[in-house]
Amino acid sequence: MTVPKPNPTLSSVDGSPARRSAILQAAFAVLMERGYSGASTLEIATRAKVSKRELYAEFGSKAGILRSLIAATSARMQVPLQTAEIPDRGALAAALTRYGISVLSELTTPAVIAINRLAVAEAGRSSDIGDVLETAGREPNRRAMADLFTRAQAGGLLGNGNPDAMGGQFYSLLTGDLLLRLMLGVARPPTSAEIKRRAETAADAVLVLNAP
Known part of the structure; x- marks a missing residue:
């Protein structure tokens, strides 16, 4: 599984691959640190430098x-x-x-x-x-x-x-x-x-x- 590397300067662009990449990179890090049950979408969004609304617009849920x-x-x-x-x-x-x-x-x-x-x-x-x-x-x-x-x-x-x-x-x-x-x-x-x-x-x- 190749985890994309984020580009924070582009991560706020609506629908951009960079934003998805930033979220996926952050999610992987949080999952490894907290486990699935302990990982929160708020922490993932914060690390990815996006809003929870943007996160849910891209992926719908943690799953x-x-x-x-x-x-x-x-x-x-x-x-x-x-x-x-x-x-x-x-x-x-x-x-x-x-x-x-x-x-x-x-x-x-x-x-x-x-x-x-x-x-x-x-x-x-x-x-x-x-x-x-x-x-x-x-x-x-x-x-x-x-x-x-x-x-x-x-x-x-x-x-x-x-x-x-x-x-x-x-x-x-x-x-x-x-x-x-x-x-x-x-x-x-x-x-x-x-x-x-x-x-x-x-x-x-x-x-x-x-x-x-």
């Missing part, structure tokens, strides 16, 4: 701010799937590898790890953060993967399994217990070479498991 933070990351992850052409299994493997690299490159950043830690810490106190992670983050990626596998099946590149299950297989093969270990602080983020190797291995394995 709306969080949704925007997570949705931006989710959208970046899906780009390789949205542009993928898969005339054969080699192209499918390449698309899955690119997607795997995109997923791990985003999910292993300090900001995303911090948000996931926050979601665990807030479980039972507030359902907002878990719900937003699911609906704005994980669910769009599940749908995008299922769509890719459905198209691959239609082209005769995969067997007749459940596309959602195939997506789950790929994700499990890709991440293993890495994300949990990162959240616990007992693993270091993977290098670019390690991410590429994981993505290639997961892509090859899911194609073998679901051969036509």
Whole structure:
């Protein structure tokens, strides 16, 4: 999750990207310091140098701010799937590898790890953060993967399994217990070479498991 850097000199311009960036940057900082339940829109607005009215006009609610933070990351992850052409299994493997690299490159950043830690810490106190992670983050990626596998099946590149299950297989093969270990602080983020190797291995394995 890339948290935009604010530009205070532009943050008061109605509807400006700089104002949104300032609010998102401030929100991330407040969430990390206070937790979701303890974060107030007043403090976020104050740090972003905007009014609460401007904050609500941009995002609607505290949950709306969080949704925007997570949705931006989710959208970046899906780009390789949205542009993928898969005339054969080699192209499918390449698309899955690119997607795997995109997923791990985003999910292993300090900001995303911090948000996931926050979601665990807030479980039972507030359902907002878990719900937003699911609906704005994980669910769009599940749908995008299922769509890719459905198209691959239609082209005769995969067997007749459940596309959602195939997506789950790929994700499990890709991440293993890495994300949990990162959240616990007992693993270091993977290098670019390690991410590429994981993505290639997961892509090859899911194609073998679901051969036509």
